[in-house]
Amino acid sequence: DAMVIQNPRYQVTQFGKPVTLSCSQTLNHNVMYWYQQKSSQAPKLLFHYYDKDFNNEADTPDNFQSRRPNTSFCFLDIRSPGLGDAAMYLCATSRGLPTAGYYNEQFFGPGTRLTVL
Amino acid sequence: GQQLNQSPQSMFIQEGEDVSMNCTSSSIFNTWLWYKQEPGEGPVLLIALYKAGELTSNGRLTAQFGITRKDSFLNISASIPSDVGIYFCAGPSSNTGKLIFGQGTTLQVKP
Numbered sequence: 001d002a003m004v005i006q007n008p009r010y011q012v013t014q015f016g017k018p019v020t021l022s023c024s025q026t027l028n029h030n031v032m033y034w035y036q037q038k039s040s041q042a043p044k045l046l047f048h049y050y051d052k053d054f055n056n057e058a059d060t061p062d063n064f065q066s067r068r069p070n071t072s073f074c075f076l077d078i079r080s081p082g083l084g085d086a087a088m089y090l091c092a093t094s095r096g097l098p099t100a101g102y103y104n105e106q107f108f109g110p111g112t113r114l115t116v117l
Numbered sequence: 118g119q120q121l122n123q124s125p126q127s128m129f130i131q132e133g134e135d136v137s138m139n140c141t142s143s144s145i146f147n148t149w150l151w152y153k154q155e156p157g158e159g160p161v162l163l164i165a166l167y168k169a170g171e172l173t174s175n176g177r178l179t180a181q182f183g184i185t186r187k188d189s190f191l192n193i194s195a196s197i198p199s200d201v202g203i204y205f206c207a208g209p210s211s212n213t214g215k216l217i218f219g220q221g222t223t224l225q226v227k228p
Contacts, residue, residue, distance in 0.1 A: 006159075040203060042218035043160070090159050097214055104148045104209040106216060108159035 003027070004109035006091050012115045013081050021076040021112045023091030031097060032074040033106065034066060035090040043090055049074060050097055078114075086116045119144045119210055123219035130196055131227050138222040139190040140206030148209055149189040150216070151180050155202040163204075164191070198226050 004025045013019040023032065031050050035043035047056045049068040063085070065077040078085055092106040123140050130136060140149070148167055152160035164175050166182035166189060173180055179192045193200055206219040 004159075040221065040223065042205060042220060045215055048215075092159075104150065104214070104216065105162060105165050106150075107162060108152075111157075111159045113157065 004091055004093055004107055006089075006109035006112050008112060009110060010113050010115070012117065013078075014117050015083065016080045019078050019081055019114065021078075021089050021091075021114070023074045023076070023109055024072050025091075025093045025109075026072070027093055027095075027107065028071065029093035029095050029107075030071075031094045032068060033092040033094070034064075034074070034076050035092065035108075037088040037090055037111070046076070081114070081116045083116050086114055088113050119146075119208075119212075119217055121146075121206055121208060121217055121219035123204075123206055123222050125222060126220065127223040127225070129225045129227065132196060132198060134196055136193040136196055136200070136224060137190060138204060138224075139188060140219050141188040142208070143187065144211065145186040146189075146208035147186070147211075149180070149182050150207040151178075151189070151191050152205045152207060153202045154205065154221075160205060193224075196224075196226050198228050200224060201226050 007022050033048040034046045037043045045057050046060045047066055063079050067075045088111045090111045091109040094106045121140050121142050150165050151163045153163050154160040164173050164180040169186050170184050171182040177194045203221040203223050205221045207216045
């Protein structure tokens, strides 16, 4: 089945120790997104890639970076995690961008729960 | 900016009861999406609505795209314990196309 996969499902890191979360997709979608979600709140968009074009949200801290080496994979790097970065991190994909006439359906992975000690 | 308001915030119901929740906005949306998120998992797309007035079913779930394009509702019939989770409505921003989420409705079902 085509899907969005996130590894690991649970990640524990220490305050200030860099961490990388990974996402892969078999849907062959052009767009990949990273969201942060805290305690039953709605997901908050951090950034997205349309193919190799990176689009950062204005309020995403510099501490968060992303890489997309190919269509299938996308990584979230947190350079110096703080206690406030503990959250669920969700990867999502869509076929294209609504501004290009594509539907808006986004498909989410199962998420990575990040704990910062 | 555009916002989506979901109600109720939470529901605690008996197994077998029907559930209704809605999502409203002061702005027009061209698409309404309903997601369900179970504890510790990512949101799963339940129903997508693309036309004003559209009524779509997915098993025991039924959702409608309001005629005014400013609201949508989701109904769950004959609830079961596995319906437990947070239900989010979402729609694309008219400016950027990025998804705007409602605050979510938390559903608990008592067996």
